[in-house]
Amino acid sequence: MAVNKEERYLPLLPLRGLLVFPAMVLHLDVGREKSVEALEKAMVDEGMILLATQKEIHIEEPSPEDIYQVGTVARVRQMLKLPNGTMRVLVEGLKRARIERFLDNETYHNVMIEELSEVEHDDLDTQALMRSVLDHFESYLRLSKKISPDVYTAVADIEEPGRLADLIASHLPLKISDKQALLEQLDVQQRLNQLLDIINNEKEVLELEHKISSRVKKQMEKTQKEYYLREQMKAIQHELGEKEGRLGEVEELREQLAALEAPDDVKEKVAKEIDRLEKVPTSSAEGGVIRTYVEWLLELPWQKETKDDLSIQKAEQVLNEDHYGLEKAKERVLEYLAVQRMVKKLKGPILCFVGPPGVGKTSLARSIARALDRKFVRVSLGGVRDEAEIRGHRRTYVGAMPGRIIQGMKTASSANPVFLLDEIDKMAMDFRGDPASALLEVLDPNQNATFSDHYVEIPYDLSKVMFITTANTMHNIPQPLLDRMELLYISGYTELEKEFIAKDYLIPKQLKEHGLTNDQIKIRMDAVRKLIRNYTREAGVRNLERMIGTLCRKAAKQLVSGKKERITITARSLQKSLGSIRYRYGVAEQEDQIGVVTGLAWTEAGGDTLSVEASVMPGTGKLTLTGQLGDVMKESAQAAFSYIRSRADDWGIDTQFHKKNDIHIHIPEGAIPKDGPSAGITMATALISALTGIPVSKEVAMTGEVTLRGRVLPIGGLKEKSLSAHRAGIKRIIFPYENEKDLEEIPKSVRKDLSFLPVSQMDEVLKLALIRSPLEHESNQV
Structure with a gap:
């Protein structure tokens, strides 16, 4: 690079967003005070000025660091003062120059410059580059x-390579940094190469813009064509009087699709089906199938939610307000609300209310929905045998429809309702599939975000739903289904x-x-108590409500008459109103x-007491069991009988009693089936009493299973059994030691009146139940 060592001093005019090449002639509007002063100074000194570009366009008062070092020496040809105070000047670029030093001057920028000379190559390579450019x-x-x-x-006739490069660069819409690089390049051949790269790059950008523009234009033309054709079809249908034709249906569905809140894949699927519907002839039966499917997809709440009330x-x-008692279930709901409030987002829990009929399982689920301010939907699963009831039918079947979920x-019109699956233990299975297995995906919090229905085909998100199931007993629910639910027992x-x-x-x-x-009718509490004891036998209050309704009807008749x-x-x-x-x-x-x-005993209607009678008579050792006992109770009787034989000598019983006597164990009310693993110690005690002749205390009732070695095993339903004992006037209850933890569930009023005696061995049962120990007998009465 050759440099002219002659030093010159020129006023500087900083340019914003603009760069002037040598040989360029253009108009400039100048408004900044220092720039105006620099122009006036230039006009005094033969009109010569240095034009250099600012690095940042927004700087109002540039410092030396804000201005590029290489600029263009220019001559001011004309200058005109405009009414708004700005100056319009015509400048002509002459030569490249570098700023060597800024001189101190407060009114304008004054700089010392060095003019720069270009390095030219007069050879064939340069000529070839010029032609290529x-x-x-x-x-x-x-x-x-x-x-x-x-x-x-204008540029084709230019023979100087440097001037050609500068003039073409001045017409290209380039960034200031790119133009500055060309201005600073003194080697003409290198400048032509840089310019060639820039032009090629700009050409590629333009070609890409043309492709995009062409594609958009074609799409617009297609859309306009379709719109035109649809308008034509509308006009034809209007002339023919077919106002409710297929096109009207399609337009209506497209309007619903535009308003649909759903994921993109759902909208894409619906749009494709609408396009299919549009092409199907009006007379075709397939059109009805497609329309029904589209309507289902449009009416499902994909992303529409209600806002939870987390108070x-x-x-x-x-x-x-809605329920008395049920403390555990209420506490669980309040815990869910508290966690939801803390984390803002929680997967819907799967609660299963297990309890007898009429205790308020279904109405509690409805109250939960009201408490959360959510929509409530109930589906009864009693008697469901077909898997398609849960997962839906495939669209290829005639009359296909989605499953109950x-x-x-x-029905809920919300993606986060309280969804009650009632009577989940009443489902069955046959050759049409196992609906309980189909529910596994619904009730698994880790899978139900992508629940697949055969009819809908698109995965549906059930993770925000609060599922509640109800069952009378858990024995009929498959274990994999139980594993996915949180059990809450409502006794x-x-x-x-x-x-x-009843009162409240x-x-x-x-x-x-x-x-x-x-003022018209008063039902006293002694009447309510008698209703509960003698006219209803249930764990819940459904029949009690029905009886109260009967009293109200009879009272209304008397009042009206x-x-x-x-x-x-x-x-x-x-008794006068309800009979015996x-x-x-x-x-x-x-x-x-x-x-x-x-x-x-425990029944679905609650607890009850029953008498177990044992009788010993001369015979050949036959054991008779009556009272319509189930297999489990028969096995308990056999186990008790074997245990007594093994311990007969300890209790003073003839060891050959089983050969000399017939034994009959009877449980009254033979028309009622009885079964369960909790009568072992009862039958064993009755049999030992009959064999030893020792009376059983009238104040004692008992429950528990016995093993062949005399161990007492735990049972279920201790609360209900205790309530029945309390109602019957029993004073002491013998129960398995391992059931001590269940005493907390028994009301304090009942625990206050009863003595609970935990036992772990049959010997302890006999000490507590018989009025004296069997060991006090010196001879067996049998």
Whole structure:
């Protein structure tokens, strides 16, 4: 690079967003004070000025560091002062120059410069480069519509390679940094190479723009064509009077699709099906199938949710308003709300309420939905045998439709409802599949985000749904399904709880439904107590509510007929309204008896007491069991019999009793089937009492299973059994030691009146149940 050592001093005009090459002539508008002063100074010194570009366009008062070092020496040809105070000047670029030093001057930028000379190559390579640049520039002009074609004519005749490069660069829409690089390049051949690269790059960009523009244009033309054709079809249908034709259906569906809140893959699927529907002839049956499918997809709540009310206080109030007791279930719901409030997003829990009929499982689920302020949907699974009831039918079948899960989501119109699957233990299976297995995906929190319905085909997100299932017993639910649910046991109500429920919930509800007021009818609590004991036998309160409704109807009849103005129902008048008592609750024995033991049983209607009788008579050693016993109870009797034979000598019983006597074990009420693993110690005690002649205490009732070695095994339903014992007037309950943990569930009022005696061995049972120990017998009475 050759440098002219002659030093010159010129005023500097910083340019913003603009660069001037040598041989360029253009107009500039100058408004900054220092720039105006520099122009005026230039006009005094033969009109010469240095034009250098700012690195950043937004800087109002540039410092030396903000200005490129290489600029162009220019001559001011004309200068005109405009009314707004700015100066319009015509400048002509002359020569490249470098700023060597900025001189101190407050009114304008004054710089010392060194003029730069170009390095030229007068050879064939340079000529070839010039031609190549011109050819590519001509191609660029054909693609670009921003530069006039006349520009090529202006530059084609230029023979100086440096001037050619500068002039072409000045017409290209380049970044200032690229133009500055060309300005700073003094080697003409290198400048031509740089320019050639830039032109080629700009050509590629233009070609790509043309491709995109062409593609967009074709798409617009296609859309306009389709719109035109649709409008034509509308006009033809209108002329023919076919206002409700296929096109109208398609347009309506497309409008619904535009308003649909759903993932992109769902919208894409619906759009394809609508396009298919549009092409299907009106007379074709397939059109109806496609339309039904599209309508299902459009009506499902893919992303539409309700906002949860996470107020713990409100939820607790709602649950207490609707239900008395059920503390564990209520506590679990409040825990869910608390966690939801902490983490903002929680997978819907799968709760399973297990309990007898009428205890409020279904209504509790409805109350949970009200407490959360969610939509509620209920699906009954009782008697469902077909897997397609859960997963839906494939669209190839005639009359195909989604399964009950998707139907329920459509009914809810929300992606996060409380979804109740009622009577899950009543499902069955046959040759059409196993619906319980199909529910595994629905009730698995890690899988139900992509639940697959055969009809819908697109995975549906069930992870935000709060599933609640109900069952009377858990024995009929498959183990894999149980594993995916959180079990909450809702046991039967105590008599005291039923009285509260009748007083605070059932009686006001029935009075309102029958149009009665508290001034017209009064049901006393002794009448309610008798209703509970003698007219209903249930764990829940469904029949109790039904009986209260019967009393209200009979009272309404008397009031309307004018026979009475006010009716009071007491325990004495109850029989007149409802007839003879229907049930007798178990009552404790009045005296100590030999071979008779009060046992405790669990039924779906709650707990009950039953007498187990054992009789020994001369015979050949035959064991008879009566009372319609199930296999489990028969096996318990056999185990008790074997255990007594093994310990006969310890209790003073003739070791050959089983050969000399016939033994008969009977449980009254033979019409009622009885089964379960909790009568072993009861039958063993009755048999030992009969064999030894020692009476059993009338104050004692017992429950527990016995092994061949005399161990007492745990049982279930201790709460219900204890309630029945309390109702029957029993004072002491013998129960397995391992069931001590269940005592917490028993109401305090019941625990206060009963003595609970835990045992682990049969010897302990005999000490507590018999009025004296069998070891006190010196001879067997049998």
